[in-house]
Amino acid sequence: MALDRVTPTVVVARWRLHNTTAAEYKVDTMLKAPALDNLLDQNAASALSLVDSVNGNRHFPLSDPYAGCLCTRGAMPIAPGGTLDVVAAFPAPPAQVTTMDVVFPTAPVFLDVPLGSRPAEMLPVTATAKADVNAPTWKSRIRPLVNTVDDPVKSQDDDGKQLSVRLSSDVVFAVNKADLNDKAQAVLKEVAAKIDQSPGSTVKIDGHTDNSGTDAINQPLSQRRADSVKAALEKLVTRTGVTYQTQGHGSGKPIATNDNAAGRQTNRRVTISFDRPKPPAPATPSPGAAPAASGRPLGTAPVGAPPVAHENSWPAKGQVRIDELKRDADGYVSLVWTVRNDDPAKKMNIWTAFEDYRGTYLKSSTEGVVLSTPAARYRLVRDTDRLAVGPLMVGMPLGDYEVVKDEEYTLWGMFKVPAEVTSLTVEVPGFKPITNLPIG
Known part of the structure; x- marks a missing residue:
């Protein structure tokens, strides 16, 4: 090319x-x-x-x-x-x-x-x-690219201009309550430190619920939760001149589907948005393990627990191999992997197996695949239209995305990973995780 x-x-x-x-x-x-x-x-x-x-x-x-x-x-x-x-x-x-x-x-x-x-x-x-x-x-x-990093308490979306930190209401609040718990206080200290480094003077705090219940309950609950986060941040942020704007939206602005439990959990959130702090100077990566020699896989794993919606149809025998885990000059990482089906009785549907069923992406790629460390989970990069930087599965012919016995199929995705991270675990739905893979 x-x-x-x-x-x-x-x-x-x-x-x-x-x-x-x-x-x-x-x-x-x-x-x-x-x-x-x-x-x-x-x-x-x-x-x-x-x-x-x-x-x-x-x-x-x-x-x-x-x-x-x-x-x-x-x-x-x-x-x-x-x-x-x-x-x-x-x-x-x-x-x-x-x-x-x-x-x-x-x-x-x-x-x-x-x-x-x-x-x-x-x-x-x-x-x-x-x-x-x-x-x-x-x-x-x-379109700006959005990089998402998850941990058990929060998710952080970075579009290069703003940071949006999404607190999981299930983790930081009791059911139908607006009082922050100890886990919330710890994570809000981290958020406050980032607000202190932000060049902006406005912090927006938006409360959201799923579509369970009625607007008469959801809207005021989402407002009270946003107000609770504001009150906590006002005590934790040390610089002056910061204005806080809160709004409760009830179930009116979902970012995921409300048709399944995972999507509803994602929608129950409080989002804190502010201008992105200036990133630190790129760290010099510490030496990691040497990448595999050219042509050799970085790692392999057998079939594991079935992916979502494949509990009764996922092959019992198969393998995933990692062909490439490589970083570009600015921190974007290309992951390339190949799946193989060794089960004569069941097809491997690679279109639906690797979807993120929360609905935060357009369902057209490999957005269910995750790169992780013990502290963070890196999601597939997407643009502001929610279109993943990965293969476009929608247009694939039926015969391509149904992998039968002895067939292989190679897939890929792009992630954003900090320079100081030199090795990762690769989690491909339907297969066991592959740990401690070096980034080339």
Whole structure:
């Protein structure tokens, strides 16, 4: 593949796909993004994206609501043994950015791809049509990335501008009560220290419930809980000039589904939002274990407890192997793993097995996979539209995502992990955890 600035505002990416099978293979449905807005062309390779890891943004192809995507469009069949050239033009990152991570939905992410330079030219978007990258009608679609870290008491969402700390109401409050317990006091000390380092002067505190009960109960309960958190923070934050804004929303602003217990638990929360403190200077990673030699897996694990919704259908025999755990120049980590089914009686459905059934992501990727340490759990990076930086499972043909005996399938995902973390446990639903894997 190639990645080039063709104008100060446009970057063009080019790929060549090879079909090594004996049958025609169509990739167009796997490269089509969900229909979130009119800039995501439903007849084109609109799911391709670039990650500006310096600024924490995800760039989608330039598009025009009427003309379509400035990328390969239409049907994309690849003949047996044949090739297909795919192209897309993206909004360029700032001039000082010299590399980008390239997200091609059907392949592991390409880390730190250098930005070259070449003259602008008409872009071949179909076999018979070309588009002008300099036309003034192309519109940019750039979304901030959100990095989520969980621990037993809270979750922290970081979009590069704001921190949102979500306290689990189940952990810090008694049922239907608004008095903070000892666990809450401990975690609020950590939050207060971050507020002290924040450049902003406003802290927003929002209380939320699930949809159990009535609004007459949920709304005032969520307000009282937000007020309790405010009162605690006012005592713990040491700097002056901070304004606290509280609001109870009841069940009106869910961030997860209310159709299952895990989603309802996620919705029962108090969220504390404030301007992101300036991050500390990058730590020099301490030496860790050497990564596996090229071509050798970092680790393997057998089948474990069945994933959610697969209690009676998950294979009894199989394996996951970790092929790559690698960090880019700015802390984003690419995880690549391969699953194998050794059970002759049951298929391995890799689409639904790796979903996060809480509903905090769009259900289209491998968002149920987690990287962890004893102190934290790192979730798959997503953008502000909740679209994960991982494979796009929605467009996969049925025969691809149902892995039968003796078949293997390789998957991937992107995470954000602090520089001081040099080894991780990989948790793939349906398999036993693989511990102490070094980050390359």
